[in-house]
Amino acid sequence: MKRWLALCIGVCLVAGCGGKPEAAPSPGTSASNSAVPAPASSVPTAGPLDAAAYQAELTRIDQVLAGPARALTRVRTAEGLSEAMSTLAVSLNTVGIRLAALTVTSRLSGAHALLQERIGVAATRLTSSAQKTEEDARCGGAAHTSQKVQRQLRTDLDAALVQLQRLRLTFGKTLPDPGPAPEQTRPDNGDVLVRRGANGIGRLKITNGTSKDVAISIVGGGQPPGSPQVMVYLRATGSATVNRISGAYRLYFKSGTDWDADHRRFLADCTFKKFDQTFGKNQAWQVNLQPRPGGNADTTEVEAY
Structure with missing residues (x-):
């Protein structure tokens, strides 16, 4: 008989980005090195100016x-x-x-x-x-x-x-021009972005009950979240089932906007979390990413990955 356990996280996916330690400011970007130069003259030229x-x-x-x-x-x-x-x-x-x-x-x-x-x-x-x-x-x-x-x-x-x-006047020549924004490619709901390693008989059904897109990482024991066995993309309010999961694993998930397909990350409004429990091998589980009274799965914020 297949074992199913209804799980839901106890907090919404709306927190700020993961608690990554602060990095030292890079050379050349401090206030002392970017001091505001004074205008050429503090006294306005007599007007009216032509x-x-x-x-x-x-x-x-x-x-x-x-x-x-x-x-x-x-x-x-x-x-x-x-x-x-x-x-x-x-x-x-x-x-x-x-x-x-x-x-x-x-x-x-x-x-x-x-x-x-x-x-x-x-x-x-x-x-x-x-x-x-x-x-x-x-x-x-x-x-x-x-x-x-x-x-x-x-x-x-x-x-x-x-x-x-x-009026044939020029201004803004010193402003940087990065060109047009790159085109965003948003994966379809349920797209498997990563699958590596041996296949198993584990199964996981995921429901994204939030208003943000989410990338779920199924990570084998001892592996960092950046090296998942499977990564699957869920659009807001979408759901998907992942089959052929091998061994025990942990679940990590990140949410946000502006998906970067090359680096498999969100570029804005991001959060990074993991389920505190380990999911047993060769079992079927169901996870709902939506706060719900009586939820029985705790989560913890993690560093960006």
Whole structure:
């Protein structure tokens, strides 16, 4: 007779990324090395400025932003990315104050006002999203997450850049351009992403009762979670059955968004957990990844894998 045991985890898959120890900031990304340069002059040029004089001011502002913007492309750690974002936000606020002190001709006033507004939006977003971005960088990598920040910065400033271009004015030449976002490939529900080792007669039915996609790793005894016997992908609210499992094993699972097929990981909003118990060999088990009264399976957060 087949043995079935209903299991459900006692917590939701909504926690932050796994508790990976903090890494030391990479050289070149500390606040002391990314100090905000002062504007060329603290006293605004007498106005109203015509197009030529205003372009000169925009060029100076580009120079102020060059170093902090470049730092985004050089980060190597989650902490370094967060610090680079905060430093760039300070720079944007600095040039915003500079712009607010300028007076321009009526022909330029609309673009001038929009530029100030969009710089403020970009600075606020960088400041408010620094912590979450740091968490995403721990699971998706600092370089990938930095590129997302760079694209968002250009999106925040785009309307102002377009209006300036219509006036034959240039701004933002020092801003990094990582190109378009890579196309996301989301596996189908139940796709087996990894299968290695000998086959057995064990069976596991998994139900994902959460609102996030999940990658389940069936890991043989003594093996790290990054070397599973089987890894299966479950979409939100989906379910699947894995057959031919060999030996006793542990269950690890990670959830999130923006699946990276090359590295088999989520790039944002990620969590990493494992079931505390070991699953016996050659048995059939059923697991429900949804909190439920009377649940009898404890889980623990683990480092990113």
